[in-house]
Amino acid sequence: MENHIKKQCLLCKKSEQEAPLLQLDYKGMNYWICPQHLPVLIHEPSKLEGMLPGASGLKAG
Secondary structure (H helix, E strand, O other): OOOOOOOEEOOOOOEOOOOOOEEEEEOOEEEEEOHHHHHHHHHOHHHHOOOOOOHHHOOOO
16 A cells, blocks of 8 residues: 555656656655666665655665
């Protein structure tokens, strides 16, 4: 069951019709990110603050 309303990239807001999306399961919620922005999640997760709860506390890879 999906509990995040729209399937779209956290950053660029592209839908699954515009780009492939990778699903993130985090803190009981579902989020999506496109391959173009996956490096942000890995290397600069603080840039997702406001889009992904607690992102500022995530450590960069």
